[in-house]
Amino acid sequence: MNCEAYAVRQRPMRVQRGQSTDFEVTCARCSLKSKCLPAALTPAELDAAERSVLTRRRIGRGEALYRAGDAFESIYAVRVGFLTSIVNTSGGHTQVLGFQMAGDLVGFDGLDTGLHTCDVVALEDSDVCVIPYRGLAEAATATPALRARIPQLLGQEIEREQAMLQILGTMRSDARVASFLLDISRRLGTRGLSRSEFVLKMTRGDIGSLLGITIETVSRIMTRFARLGHIHIDGRNVHILDLDALTRMVASRATARRAPLTVVVKQAA
Amino acid sequence: MNCEAYAVRQRPMRVQRGQSTDFEVTCARCSLKSKCLPAALTPAELDAAERSVLTRRRIGRGEALYRAGDAFESIYAVRVGFLTSIVNTSGGHTQVLGFQMAGDLVGFDGLDTGLHTCDVVALEDSDVCVIPYRGLAEAATATPALRARIPQLLGQEIEREQAMLQILGTMRSDARVASFLLDISRRLGTRGLSRSEFVLKMTRGDIGSLLGITIETVSRIMTRFARLGHIHIDGRNVHILDLDALTRMVASRATARRAPLTVVVKQAA
DNA sequence: CGCGGTGTTGAAAATTGTCAATAATTGTGG
DNA sequence: CCACAATTATTGACAATTTTCAACACCGCG
Numbered sequence: 362m363n364c365e366a367y368a369v370r371q372r373p374m375r376v377q378r379g380q381s382t383d384f385e386v387t388c389a390r391c392s393l394k395s396k397c398l399p400a401a402l403t404p405a406e407l408d409a410a411e412r413s414v415l416t417r418r419r420i421g422r423g424e425a426l427y428r429a430g431d432a433f434e435s436i437y438a439v440r441v442g443f444l445t446s447i448v449n450t451s452g453g454h455t456q457v458l459g460f461q462m463a464g465d466l467v468g469f470d471g472l473d474t475g476l477h478t479c480d481v482v483a484l485e486d487s488d489v490c491v492i493p494y495r496g497l498a499e500a501a502t503a504t505p506a507l508r509a510r511i512p513q514l515l516g517q518e519i520e521r522e523q524a525m526l527q528i529l530g531t532m533r534s535d536a537r538v539a540s541f542l543l544d545i546s547r548r549l550g551t552r553g554l555s556r557s558e559f560v561l562k563m564t565r566g567d568i569g570s571l572l573g574i575t576i577e578t579v580s581r582i583m584t585r586f587a588r589l590g591h592i593h594i595d596g597r598n599v600h601i602l603d604l605d606a607l608t609r610m611v612a613s614r615a616t617a618r619r620a621p622l623t624v625v626v627k628q629a630a
Numbered sequence: 631m632n633c634e635a636y637a638v639r640q641r642p643m644r645v646q647r648g649q650s651t652d653f654e655v656t657c658a659r660c661s662l663k664s665k666c667l668p669a670a671l672t673p674a675e676l677d678a679a680e681r682s683v684l685t686r687r688r689i690g691r692g693e694a695l696y697r698a699g700d701a702f703e704s705i706y707a708v709r710v711g712f713l714t715s716i717v718n719t720s721g722g723h724t725q726v727l728g729f730q731m732a733g734d735l736v737g738f739d740g741l742d743t744g745l746h747t748c749d750v751v752a753l754e755d756s757d758v759c760v761i762p763y764r765g766l767a768e769a770a771t772a773t774p775a776l777r778a779r780i781p782q783l784l785g786q787e788i789e790r791e792q793a794m795l796q797i798l799g800t801m802r803s804d805a806r807v808a809s810f811l812l813d814i815s816r817r818l819g820t821r822g823l824s825r826s827e828f829v830l831k832m833t834r835g836d837i838g839s840l841l842g843i844t845i846e847t848v849s850r851i852m853t854r855f856a857r858l859g860h861i862h863i864d865g866r867n868v869h870i871l872d873l874d875a876l877t878r879m880v881a882s883r884a885t886a887r888r889a890p891l892t893v894v895v896k897q898a899a
Numbered sequence: 900c901g902c903g904g905t906g907t908t909g910a911a912a913a914t915t916g917t918c919a920a921t922a923a924t925t926g927t928g929g
Numbered sequence: 930c931c932a933c934a935a936t937t938a939t940t941g942a943c944a945a946t947t948t949t950c951a952a953c954a955c956c957g958c959g
Contacts, residue, residue, distance in 0.1 A: 448796060451881050456799050458792055470792065472785025478792065498777070508767070515784040516741025522791040523727055523739065523747065527717055529798035530725050530842035534915070564937060573799035575916055580939055596924075596938080612720050803947070834906065844948060849907055865906080865956085 387411065393464040396551065397438050398492065398510065406504045416491045420444070420483040426467070428480045433471030435493045439463050442487020443562040446470070447570075448479040457570040459521070460484075460563060462548060469518050484562045529573050532611070537572040538582045539610040542592065546601055557604070561597040656680065665733040665820070666707050667761065667779065675773045685760045689713070689752040695736070697749050702740030704762045708732050711756020712831040715739070716839075717748040726839040728790070729753070729832060731817060738787050753831045798842050801880070806841040807851045808879040811861065815870055826873070830866040 388399045388411050399407045417440070420426050426437060429449060444461040458479060461467045471477035472494075501508040528540050550556035561568075569579045586592045591607055593600040601607065657668045657680050668676045686709070689695050695706060698718060713730040727748060730736045740746035741763075770777040797809050819825035830837075838848045855861045860876055862869040870876065 448792065450796055450800055454800055456796050458795055469785060469788055472781050473783075473789055474785075478789055498781075502771075502777075508771070512741050512767075512780060512784060514742075515781060515788065516738060516743075519738055519784065519787055519791065520742055520747055522788065522795065523717065525795055526727055526791060526798065527719055527725050529795065530839065531719055531723055565939095566937080570799065576938080577917085577940085578915060581915095584939075833904090845906080846908085846949085847947060850947095853907075 391440075393438075393440070393552075396464040398466065398514070400510070402504070402506050402510070406506050409500050409504050409507070418489050418491050420487045420489065422483050422485050422487075424483055426481040426483065426487075426489060427477050429477055431471075431477045433468070433475050433477050433494065435491045436466055436468035436497070437481075438490040438492060439465050439467065440488040440490055442489075443484045444481050444487055444489075445484055445563060445567060446479045446481045455570070457563075457567050459525070459571065460545075460567075462552070464552060466514060466518075469515060472515075484567075525571075534572070534574045534578050535582050535585070536611050537574060538568070538579060538586070539607040541568060541572060542586075542599065542601065543604070543607055543611065545599075546604070557601045559599055561599060660709075662707075662709070662733040662821075667735065667783070669779070671773070671775050671779070675775050678769050678773050678776070687758050687760050689756045689758065691752050691754050693752055695750040695752065695756075695758060696746050698746055700740075700746045702737070702744050702746050702763065704760045705735055705737035705766070706750075707759040707761060708734050708736065709757040709759055711758075712753045713750050713756055713758075714753055714832060714836060715748045715750045724839070726832075726836050728794070728840065729814075729836075732821060735783060735787075738784060741784075753836075794840075803841070803843045803847050804851050804854070805880050806843065807837070807848060807855070808876040810837060810841060811868065811870065812873070812876055812880065814868075815873070826870045828868055830868060 388394055388397070388407055389404060391397070391399075394400065394407075399411075418426070418437075420442070426444060439461050441463055444467060446458045446461070446467060447455050448458060449455050461481070467481055467489075468477070470479050497507075497511070501511060528537055532540065545559065545561070546556045549559050565576045565579045565583075569576045572579070583592070583594050586607075587594045589606070591601070591603045591610075593602055657663050657666070657676055658673060660666070660668075663669065663676075668680075687695070687706075689711070695713060708730050710732055713736060715727045715730070715736060716724050717727060718724050730750070736750055736758075737746070739748050766776075766780070770780055797806055801809065814828065814830070815825045818828050834845045834848045834852075838845050841848070852861070852863050855876075856863045858875070860870070860872045860879075862871055
């Protein structure tokens with residue numbers, strides 16, 4: 362199983378700068394291991410954990426990794442590519458919950474009921490590690506570090522969503538867009554890619570859905586940012602010219618909601 | 631430790647209908663056990679789990695169970711009362727992330743970094759079970775059902791937050807308020823309290839902060855709902871007159887975002 | 900009885916959504 | 930490789946929603 366390579370790409374795609382398309386197969390040799398599931402595991406523990414990773418899976422662009430209603434059996438680590446998780450609302454609309462790039466884990470929805478609650482779809486051809494949850498849980502039994510890692514990863518997911526709630530609950534659209542750009546920039550940066558120049562893999566509609574605003578508003582704000590000299594935009598190519606300006610925009614342009622909570626916050630005895 | 635009772639309530643408060651103020655102390659005899667941590671555990675497993683529950687804690691109204699930055703050491707099960715979790719945004723504002731009532735668990739933020747990321751504050755005098763996380767993790771080692779329960783609870787939290795993201799991302803304010811009222815109603819209902827008549831424990835500002843709208847908008851929409859005959863409002867006393875009307879409002883009044891994601895969603899090979 | 904916090908209501912301003920037209924880009928098939 | 934179709938993105942004008950600002954009522958409490 363080692364060193365296999367996907368010789369044929371069904372859809373040739375432009376490779377994002379610095380992002381390699383071929384990859385190693387063991388976690389130990391994976392360049393993403395410091396961000397991914399095995400973080401903080403010793404090599405021996407990692408080996409134990411890895412036995413639960415049975416398969417890799419390739420998801421072509423537009424294909425679903427899983428759909429809402431599918432049985433929850435595995436979580437997935439993104440090796441290469443770019444995915445999005447979306448829910449279908451009762452009103453027949455759909456809402457983007459987030460984007461996953463290489464090194465991200467996805468699939469924790471459905472941990473409760475055993476059925477996935479959202480779709481995860483590839484925005485470009487992607488490769489994921491399939492991590493059967495049952496196997497992982499068993500591996501965790503014997504491996505203290507892994508046992509601690511799983512709730513930690515879930516905690517990360519909870520915090521990520523709380524950050525999104527904060528964005529949707531307090532920011533106006535320009536601050537939301539700035540947050541989005543900074544988030545993408547930061548995440549690419551931690552992966553060794555450029556923080557200032559990147560290609561968006563999603564449509565304006567996807568961005569708007571994530572941020573709770575319309576396509577038109579996304580477009581207008583991007584254009585405004587460009588006019589202000591904060592960024593340079595060419596379609597989906599983004600060049601961040603003034604990171605600080607975007608940061609300031611996030612901080613300052615929150616909607617001022619008065620008296621959000623008048624808590625005395627007395628120290629407990 | 632059994633059958634202790636808090637003889638003195640520092641702040642006498644009106645007891646919510648059907649909600650008793652005295653309580654039993656073991657999980658086995660707790661009326662909330664079907665909703666709480668011990669759900670799905672056998673009595674023996676429950677006993678093992680319970681050994682990790684060392685203390686109870688009483689939080690007076692306005693006091694904090696914990697603050698952002700506090701070390702994450704325990705999670706908490708609400709026995710009696712009503713709490714809210716809030717974050718302080720970078721802009722100096724605060725945002726309500728949610729409300730916790732009897733039977734809810736709180737404290738999962740900070741699982742990642744070891745530091746809590748939000749404050750949890752009592753909106754009325756409350757009692758919580760303190761569940762040291764380390765002890766719980768150890769108990770889980772020996773108890774398969776408990777071991778599965780923890781990620782399940784985290785998954786519940788993730789899904790709850792995803793539902794909030796959906797509300798904030800797709801709904802207009804009237805649909806948000808309707809969602810909120812229905813959520814409170816449902817949660818009280820599952821606790822054996824009235825689904826149609828209840829007392830809100832939080833201010834309009836708290837509701838607005840949760841829903842990402844202003845106090846004034848909350849107030850206006852509540853008034854409008856009352857005029858339409860969907861609810862009856864008297865300060866914080868709410869009487870839901872037409873549950874279906876509120877439900878319809880949630881479903882129909884989502885902002886129509888066109889082409890939120892044109893995913894072909896081809897079946898994977 | 901007054902006071903601080905809370906809740907309601909009105910009017911005006913700001914933000915954002917809606918509709919529509921058009922341009923740019925991408926994918927498809929000859 | 931080109932042309933055509935479909936999708937995606939931009940922009941403008943207008944409408945709707947929501948916020949902001951302001952005034953005032955209410956309520957519990959010292």
